[in-house]
Amino acid sequence: MSWQTARGFCWERAVRMLGERPLSLIVGVAIVSVALALPVAGFMLAQTAAPVVGRLPAAEATVYVSPGTAPEEVRALSARLEAIDGVARVRLIPRDQAWAELQRRARDGQPFAELKPNPLPDSLVVEFLPRLRPAVVTAAVAAMSKLPRAESVQGDIEWYRRLMAVMQGLAELLAPVAVIVALLVLVVTVGLVRRFAVIDAGELRLLDQVGADEDFIRRPFVYAGAALLGLAAAGSLGLVAIGRVLASQVLADLAEVFGVDLVLGYPPWPLVLVFVAGSLLFGAGAGYYFGGRQVARVRGLP
Amino acid sequence: MRPNARAFLRRSIGNVAQEPLLLDRRSVLENVMLPAIASNQTRREAAQRARAALNRVRFEDVNATAGELSSGARYRLALARAIVNRPALLLVDDPVSRLDADAAHNMLQLLEQFAISGVTVVLAAQREPERMPVRARLIRIANGVLTP
Numbered sequence: 001m002s003w004q005t006a007r008g009f010c011w012e013r014a015v016r017m018l019g020e021r022p023l024s025l026i027v028g029v030a031i032v033s034v035a036l037a038l039p040v041a042g043f044m045l046a047q048t049a050a051p052v053v054g055r056l057p058a059a060e061a062t063v064y065v066s067p068g069t070a071p072e073e074v075r076a077l078s079a080r081l082e083a084i085d086g087v088a089r090v091r092l093i094p095r096d097q098a099w100a101e102l103q104r105r106a107r108d109g110q111p112f113a114e115l116k117p118n119p120l121p122d123s124l125v126v127e128f129l130p131r132l133r134p135a136v137v138t139a140a141v142a143a144m145s146k147l148p149r150a151e152s153v154q155g156d157i158e159w160y161r162r163l164m165a166v167m168q169g170l171a172e173l174l175a176p177v178a179v180i181v182a183l184l185v186l187v188v189t190v191g192l193v194r195r196f197a198v199i200d201a202g203e204l205r206l207l208d209q210v211g212a213d214e215d216f217i218r219r220p221f222v223y224a225g226a227a228l229l230g231l232a233a234a235g236s237l238g239l240v241a242i243g244r245v246l247a248s249q250v251l252a253d254l255a256e257v258f259g260v261d262l263v264l265g266y267p268p269w270p271l272v273l274v275f276v277a278g279s280l281l282f283g284a285g286a287g288y289y290f291g292g293r294q295v296a297r298v299r300g301l302p
Numbered sequence: 303m304r305p306n307a308r309a310f311l312r313r314s315i316g317n318v319a320q321e322p323l324l325l326d327r328r329s330v331l332e333n334v335m336l337p338a339i340a341s342n343q344t345r346r347e348a349a350q351r352a353r354a355a356l357n358r359v360r361f362e363d364v365n366a367t368a369g370e371l372s373s374g375a376r377y378r379l380a381l382a383r384a385i386v387n388r389p390a391l392l393l394v395d396d397p398v399s400r401l402d403a404d405a406a407h408n409m410l411q412l413l414e415q416f417a418i419s420g421v422t423v424v425l426a427a428q429r430e431p432e433r434m435p436v437r438a439r440l441i442r443i444a445n446g447v448l449t450p
Binding site: 003004005006008009202203205206207208209210211212213214216 | 305306309310311312313314317319323324325336337339340341342343344345348383387
């Protein structure tokens with residue numbers, strides 16, 4: 001029961017500490033809620049965008065087989081292509097199939113009526129692994145053109161190079177943005193605890209004088225820090241929920257335009273729990289630290 | 303000395319400063335309960351000890367706010383707080399200098415009772431008390447020199 005009494009006293013002290021400037025506290029918690037909402041919202045956006053990024057088209061090249069190549073030689077060429085670094089799979093389009101497809105697509109088949117026999121070669125469509133570096137694709141295309149029975153290689157990878165450049169640019173831009181957001185979150189959360197987890201020097205001196213031990217003196221700061229960041233974490237989740245409702249229509253419109261699934265989902269529950277628990281622990285740690293500094297100042301320690 | 307060892311020592315020694323530090327926005331009872339709570343007593347036991355200590359210093363209005371008390375009452379409150387953990391040693395700094403003759407007499411009588419009940423009382427005063435307790439030992443300090 002005695003530990004309950006001591007903790008009850010410390011909780012009461014922590015609540016009084018926070019209640020001394022209520023308006024200022026609300027503003028401070030609101031600011032930290034916004035700051036904490038940024039990484040959560042970022043995670044949600046990344047989670048939403050991940051399947052779309054995963055479905056980005058991979059680079060392709062078409063290898064036209066030399067005329068008169070026997071089927072077994074075509075298969076051997078296909079196997080050699082598959083062995084090249086970065087190749088995901090190779091698909092054969094026989095010349096007859098290509099010819100039929102071409103005629104089907106042409107209006108009335110008129111332009112090809114007089115072309116006999118079939119002038120098209122067998123072709124092998126090479127699909128590369130997704131998000132492969134453009135330099136690897138270029139090297140692979142060069143290697144394909146040197147293979148025996150490969151008449152020519154059509155590797156239109158300029159669009160792929162541009163797409164990868166855009167993706168890399170975004171990734172390079174996101175890294176410093178993430179660092180800045182992390183620093184911002186750190187500064188405002190620590191600042192909030194430092195500003196509100198404060199006990200009058202006289203009272204601290206008194207606690208020291210009556211023989212309260214270190215833990216007892218620091219505990220109200222720990223509770224105040226945890227309560228502050230707990231409130232801010234709850235506020236940030238509330239903001240994220242509101243933001244999700246507001247953004248859902250915009251995302252639905254985008255999804256319709258681009259024909260992709262864009263559903264802004266909440267982070268998984270375990271992650272939300274880790275986020276809340278992490279906020280509480282961080283607040284408690286910051287409270288402990290700033291409490292210790294105040295006590296040291298009262299005792300005249302450095 | 304390690305902080306917790308120092309805290310333990312402070313809990314074992316009652317200390318009343320000339321200008322006692324109090325929690326001015328808290329009640330008399332809460333002020334006196336503080337050292338008991340800090341030394342892990344239950345709330346009920348802390349309250350019982352605080353009431354007993356306040357009784358010993360003849361303090362009646364336990365619900366008054368500490369900030370509203372006169373300097374004499376503040377001193378008695380600090381004295382009650384100093385004895386709430388039943389210390390073996392009580393350090394008292396100039397308890398009578400601001401009191402009239404009657405009040406000073408009562409205060410010394412109170413300290414004498416503590417001494418009789420087994421508490422070692424070390425009392426510092428600027429002027430020599432008119433009446434010395436029977437078993438008291440007087441040590442003078444003049445120009446930094448102790449004279450037994």
